[in-house]
Amino acid sequence: MLRKIGQVFENLGNYLRSPQIFSLFVVFALTVVVFGINFYFAPTLLAVVTFLVFIAIAFIVTNGYLMLAKLSREIEAKNTEFQTAIRNLKDGIIIYDPDFKILNLNQAAEEITETRAEEVVGKKITPQSINDPKLKIITQVLFPTLALAATDLSKSSWPQTVRIETANPPLKLYTVLDRLTDERKKTTGFIKVVRDETRERDIVESKGEFVSVAAHQLRTPLTALNWSLEDLNNNLSDKPELQEKLKTSSGLTERMIKIVNDLLEAAKIEEGKFGYKFEDTELSQFINKIISYVEPIATGYGISVRFNDGKQKYGVRIDPDRLGMVLSNILDNAIRYNTKGGSVTVSLEETQNRGRFIKIKVSDTGIGIPEEDLNQIFEKFHRSQNAIQAEPNGSGLGLYIAKNIVKRHGGEIGVESALGRGTTFWLTLPLDKALVPEKGMVYEE
Template identity: 35%
Template sequence: MITIQSLFASIQELRHTPYALPLVVLFTTTILLIIAAFLFAPLYFALIFTVVFVGMGVGAIQAYARLAKIEIETRLGAQQLKAVTQDMYEGVVVYTPQFKIININPAAEKILNITKKDVLGKTITPQSAQQEKLSLFTQVIYPSLTPTINNISESGWPQVIEIGTQAPERRLRLTLNQLLDGKRVTGFVKIIQDKTYEQQLEESKTEFITNSAHQLRTPLTGINWAFESLRSALKENKELSDTAEQGYMLAQRGLRIINEMLDVAQIEGGTITYSADRIDINELVSEVLQEARPVAQSYNITIHSSLSTEHMYMNGDKERLRAALITLIDNAIKYNNEDGSVTITTSKQESLGNIIIQDTGVGIPKTEQKHLFEKFYRGKHAKQIDPNGSGLGLFIVKNIIERHKGKVWAESTLGRGSTFYLSLPLAASSNPPLKSSRPTGTRQEV
């Protein structure tokens, strides 16, 4: 309901805005027309004319007042946002739903190699990318123009993506959020983090690790062979034989860590290759268990197995899957309690082959379980039991299983052991091969 008080409040809001002058002109014109109506027109017409024009004037005042309020709030919001973002290291760009740029902070100017005057107040369209100066800026506003986009966040707000731009080449992380007035979207804020330097550092680090590992592997392999020869030759001298055995085990550990580092470098560089073998899952598990039993005996651990009687064949890299199973079973033995046990079970579930590795070991705290498959992560208990681990084993296992379009996860209770689950897609036909000889496969991407 319109009251005199609300009308005067609206007029007050308009006093110091650009809408004041048009309203003064409108108000003056209305008064003159009303006077003219009373002087030169019949009374009833003058009254009707007065009511109509007064109504229109009141409506105009309130409409202009609303516009002025929005403009003042927008201006204040922009000023507050400018004050907040002025000294940020991240770039910030604010724009309307029509892609009109209303604010850009100094960090964004530096990252995107532009100035405020290049974009402020302008509406950016996909065609703006054709202008050399606006090419990078436009790709940030319209990420679909970039050659690579990686979603970091789930659906909803804020939206986080990483893009690889072209001309110039950059790696940027963008966080987009809405500006809301109630439920109405009034604009967007985009935060820009430049990841280009980080990516270059990561690539340099990977290259350094790869080169160093290759250079270390050759002499370490020679040392390993030397200790292996000494171990065989010095069987009669227990003291020297034990020393040679210790040297051999240390060389083996060093080789394993180097091989893990090379695997990680290949995984992150996208250069790791997989063969396409026809794999009998039960047979593979049996082979790995045969290798693991002597190790388990040395730790006084008992191994139990329950393998499915159904045929379970899959396509993949047998040696890499073997390495993944060895890592999981080795961990189940290493982090077990004295006189503990490890149980390996296989089963078929529709088009999936499942492998379960269960131990009676120390268990994993809940707070650590979500980090298990992260690179270089080692839990507190793991460090106490084996201080020399690399923290790469489970990271590599996860990559191997996922490259075979499978899943791996763990469940554990502290003090009551851990269970690791592998779920792998079976081949379209899970029947055994017609020939007894097993194909070796060719190297190719899976």
């Protein structure tokens, strides 16, 4: 109880110290002065009536000023909380007005841009500011086109996401810019979040270089080993039991070579060196060609492959080699993780999603994917437990590579599955060539 009473008096004290209370004291003083004049010069009844009117006015004004004082204190408290939150964020925060005058800068932003808030707050940053050594980094953050490299990752007009690289000092920054608007949706300023990814991306690049070198070193001896096994197999026609063992060894070696190749392809994707050669292609003819490549494998597994829409004609802009990798990988999985005597069905479906798209569906009657693995199926090195049991040898990179290739074509890829009943992988491709991105990026999620 005493604590509540103390809180009431503390709040009252805060209100009395508010700037708005000064006006309240003025109103009360005028009320007393007017009452005194009326009481002295006017009849008593008129003086009392006037006094009561002024008291009523004073009460209304008092209530208004107290509410205003309370609101001001709440706004001040919220502003303090906001400033504290911004100050303690690990990401840099830069707030500036439409004229690029810096309004706020937190400690993380100070460290990233190598500036101090008191040096830049209130200062207008222009492209010419890059000539000032103290403002060089913050100018590149606010004007990414001035940086050594800038990659636009935005999926819409707002917020704007850009990766920035600077030369001196060498920084790799991830920035997100959004607008600050008033109640009329008028832009009053901008807030930019800046994350320093220099160390993390250097580690990723070093890891990619190591994987690339190691994979190259492994591929040469594995290829030589495979050739030797094939040569031995050809020279042992009179010893079928050894030929069978050599065939098994050769198959394992080929799987190892595929894993190494997957590692190399994933490294190229992350380095931005995957390389694409787009051309106009008739989709059904392209799919029929890919199916013809996997049919011998399907026959060996006792699986039938059907293409339901082989006569439909759809013109798409694709890289046949890269998209061929995607379909071959999906079809190969549909065959290898199927049941004896099962089937694989390929179908096409036109959809409307941000424009005209064609959906390619590959459905199988195989072992299915556990529900808990569906959200991770496109991540690097992820393989479901039942897939490992069915086929121990695999890199877990095929679907990660597939997702990046499909995204680079302007499409999406997904999966639907029921454990023990089969799986359907689908991917979309834009029928409008303008929807194919001009440049690609790495899709980790």
